[in-house]
Amino acid sequence: MGRILITGGTVITADEEGRVFAPGDVAVDGEVIVYVGPPLAREGAVEDAGAAGPASGTLPAGWRPERIIAAQGRLVLPGLINAHTHAAMTLLRGYAEDLPLMVWLQEKIFPAEARLTEEDIYWGTLLAQLEMIRSGTTAFADMYFGMAMVARAVEESGLRASLARGLIGISSEGERALEEAVSLVRSWHGAAGGRIRCLLGPHAPYTCPPAYLKKVMAEASKLGVGLHIHLAETREECEESRKSTGKSQIENLEELGFFELPVLAAHCVHLEPGDREILARRGVAVAHNPTSNLKLGNGIAPVAELLEAGVTVALGTDGAASNNDLDLFEELRLAALLQKGRTGDPAALPAAQAVSLATRMGAQALGLAGVVGELAPGRQADLILVRADSPRLTPVHDPLAAVVYAAHGDDVELTMVAGRVLYEGGRFLTLDEERIRREVERRAARLRGLEGPAR
Numbered sequence: 207m208g209r210i211l212i213t214g215g216t217v218i219t220a221d222e223e224g225r226v227f228a229p230g231d232v233a234v235d236g237e238v239i240v241y242v243g244p245p246l247a248r249e250g251a252v253e254d255a256g257a258a259g260p261a262s263g264t265l266p267a268g269w270r271p272e273r274i275i276a277a278q279g280r281l282v283l284p285g286l287i288n289a290h291t292h293a294a295m296t297l298l299r300g301y302a303e304d305l306p307l308m309v310w311l312q313e314k315i316f317p318a319e320a321r322l323t324e325e326d327i328y329w330g331t332l333l334a335q336l337e338m339i340r341s342g343t344t345a346f347a348d349m350y351f352g353m354a355m356v357a358r359a360v361e362e363s364g365l366r367a368s369l370a371r372g373l374i375g376i377s378s379e380g381e382r383a384l385e386e387a388v389s390l391v392r393s394w395h396g397a398a399g400g401r402i403r404c405l406l407g408p409h410a411p412y413t414c415p416p417a418y419l420k421k422v423m424a425e426a427s428k429l430g431v432g433l434h435i436h437l438a439e440t441r442e443e444c445e446e447s448r449k450s451t452g453k454s455q456i457e458n459l460e461e462l463g464f465f466e467l468p469v470l471a472a473h474c475v476h477l478e479p480g481d482r483e484i485l486a487r488r489g490v491a492v493a494h495n496p497t498s499n500l501k502l503g504n505g506i507a508p509v510a511e512l513l514e515a516g517v518t519v520a521l522g523t524d525g526a527a528s529n530n531d532l533d534l535f536e537e538l539r540l541a542a543l544l545q546k547g548r549t550g551d552p553a554a555l556p557a558a559q560a561v562s563l564a565t566r567m568g569a570q571a572l573g574l575a576g577v578v579g580e581l582a583p584g585r586q587a588d589l590i591l592v593r594a595d596s597p598r599l600t601p602v603h604d605p606l607a608a609v610v611y612a613a614h615g616d617d618v619e620l621t622m623v624a625g626r627v628l629y630e631g632g633r634f635l636t637l638d639e640e641r642i643r644r645e646v647e648r649r650a651a652r653l654r655g656l657e658g659p660a661r
């Protein structure tokens with residue numbers, strides 16, 4: 207950390223006006239961004255900072271960078287925000303393939319998860335974070351168990367995260383899990399210099415009956431935190447809700463008062479008429495997980511219509527067991543293409559809007575609006591540099607199109623969170639890549655062994 211000037215890159219601010227500075231400069235002082243705009247006059251430092259063009263931010267007289275990062279041929283943009291994942295599921299990457307959700311979950315994933323130790327979860331989360339840092343993700347919303355280990359792993363990595371202990375009300379462990387969730391919030395909400403925030407994570411309406419949800423809601427309002435839940439992911443669960451209650455999942459939750467709390471809802475693939483209006487009116491943020499929804503055969507969420515209705519839509523990867531990687535650039539491209547394909551309208555989810563899903567709206571979904579998600583003075587310095595000098599990205603006629611339709615996670619050259627560089631030019635600065643990969647390999651082999659001979 208310190209005073210860093212990133213100069214001469216193509217700066218995609220992802221702000222409300224969608225401003226791009228090509229070339230532009232970004233100045234970082236400690237944890238925060240202090241300037242974004244046209245290149246600063248550098249000779250004799252930057253006394254005239256902010257004087258020209260639509261720049262924002264002014265630097266104190268005589269402000270001099272301690273480090274200058276030359277960003278020619280680079281795209282500079284806010285770090286991407288993964289609004290729905292189960293990080294430790296990296297341990298189960300490729301473990302259960304080509305199965306429908308309920309079989310995948312109940313016959314493969316749940317039994318495997320029952321064999322995970324807290325140490326497994328710690329190492330699995332570290333691996334997920336290596337992958338996220340490497341591919342330009344700077345914040346993620348996680349739902350899993352053993353979350354104190356996840357929090358420890360986040361503290362070490364330097365990433366930003368919103369953590370929720372997943373809660374299954376129909377399990378005999380439901381009450382104990384809720385106690386654990388409450389204690390996670392008490393110990394970790396606001397920890398690691400504010401990088402860690404906590405939510406309560408009721409898994410889904412079909413695993414959490416109304417009476418249990420009410421208890422969760424009461425705890426959340428007492429603690430002053432929001433909720434992270436899976437909603438309307440499969441057609442079957444939605445049909446079941448209609449059959450047994452006469453209402454959609456979303457109507458039922460509205461009636462329960464669930465949406466009076468801040469809610470981050472993963473999926474929302476199968477919506478009924480009226481659901482969109484409830485989500486918009488209640489300010490529910492939807493985490494769209496295009497790869498996972500396709501891979502588990504669940505369909506395509508009506509993202510274009512949700513945005514049209516005024517719903518905040520963020521992007522997620524879901525866990526590595528249903529993706530199978532955590533590269534948000536892939537989700538960006540896929541999200542944009544799917545909306546064009548399903549609506550027949552090539553203007554649906556244009557590049558600039560797609561970028562806002564992974565940045566500004568992602569920040570809103572994680573309760574971090576005004577903190578991260580755009581490059582602007584006063585925001586936390588969570589940003590990435592993407593190399594745009596490879597054959598795949600040459601030339602850059604349109605920087606936003608380059609990010610959405612051409613860039614891959616591997617093109618990320620530098621990842622910074624709160625002014626601290628976590629990854630640069632192939633090197634991780636907070637995590638030991640070799641050791642983490644070794645540990646996960648060893649633990650994955652043990653998990654396979656417990657199941658019996660390899661299939």
Ligand SMILES: [Zn+2]
Nearest residue numbers: 436472524525
């Ligand atoms: Zn999920």
